[in-house]
Amino acid sequence: GQNIDQPTEMTATEGAIVQINCTYQTSGFNGLFWYQQHAGEAPTFLSYNVLDGLEEKGRFSSFLSRSKGYSYLLLKELQMKDSASYLCASMDSNYQLIWGAGTKLIIKP
Amino acid sequence: GAVVSQHPSWVICKSGTSVKIECRSLDFQATTMFWYRQFPKQSLMLMATSNEGSKATYEQGVEKDKFLINHASLTLSTLTVTSAHPEDSSFYICSARTGRDFYEQYFGPGTRLTVT
Numbered sequence: 001g002q003n004i005d006q007p008t009e010m011t012a013t014e015g016a017i018v019q020i021n022c023t024y025q026t027s028g029f030n031g032l033f034w035y036q037q038h039a040g041e042a043p044t045f046l047s048y049n050v051l052d053g054l055e056e057k058g059r060f061s062s063f064l065s066r067s068k069g070y071s072y073l074l075l076k077e078l079q080m081k082d083s084a085s086y087l088c089a090s091m092d093s094n095y096q097l098i099w100g101a102g103t104k105l106i107i108k109p
Numbered sequence: 110g111a112v113v114s115q116h117p118s119w120v121i122c123k124s125g126t127s128v129k130i131e132c133r134s135l136d137f138q139a140t141t142m143f144w145y146r147q148f149p150k151q152s153l154m155l156m157a158t159s160n161e162g163s164k165a166t167y168e169q170g171v172e173k174d175k176f177l178i179n180h181a182s183l184t185l186s187t188l189t190v191t192s193a194h195p196e197d198s199s200f201y202i203c204s205a206r207t208g209r210d211f212y213e214q215y216f217g218p219g220t221r222l223t224v225t
Contacts, residue, residue, distance in 0.1 A: 031212055042202050042216040043153070087152060091212065101152040
């Protein structure tokens with residue numbers, strides 16, 4: 001079956017660094033996505049990894065290991081506005097996104 | 110670029126009535142559009158995939174007679190919830206894919222449906 005696992009909730013302090021992990025198991029693989037979703041809003045695209053390694057984009061970085069079926073999203077210099085849910089999604093062989101349940105990130109001052 | 114709009118942003122309707130939600134790609138042509146439903150504190154659930162000019166492909170467990178999808182043009186797709194019931198109350202989100210960047214979906218702002 002197809003499955004995406006990520007923690008339900010995480011808490012971090014403003015200015016700190018947090019890593020959100022995601023493991024995936026899908027029928028075929030065409031890339032791993034991270035989206036940010038604020039409450040009551042639609043998801044916004046953060047990153048896409050299809051090859052192993054780290055992709056850095058400003059304060060956010062995303063890592064992929066295809067052999068381990070593992071990815072993480074790294075957020076640095078956390079700001080209060082980073083409080084949101086972070087959705088991990090794997091694209092399967094049919095180019096369909098298989099979504100995780102999301103990780104709610106709570107930032108404390 | 111790549112902006113997707115949805116209308117209405119929220120709607121309240123009575124049980125038994127039908128509601129239409131529009132999804133438009135404003136500055137690009139969307140070869141494929143997706144409709145998702147999201148219940149509180151849950152992830153996105155794909156309901157159906159629609160390609161312009163053809164019938165939508167529904168996910169298992171989604172009633173195609175209840176959730177009517179029309180992708181009449183490259184910039185417009187509609188979702189009609191027929192004979193709505195309180196359990197249909199949810200956050201409905203559409204997304205669109207261009208033919209260029211197969212891997213990226215552009216999401217609309219979502220429509221909050223409440224059925225009383």
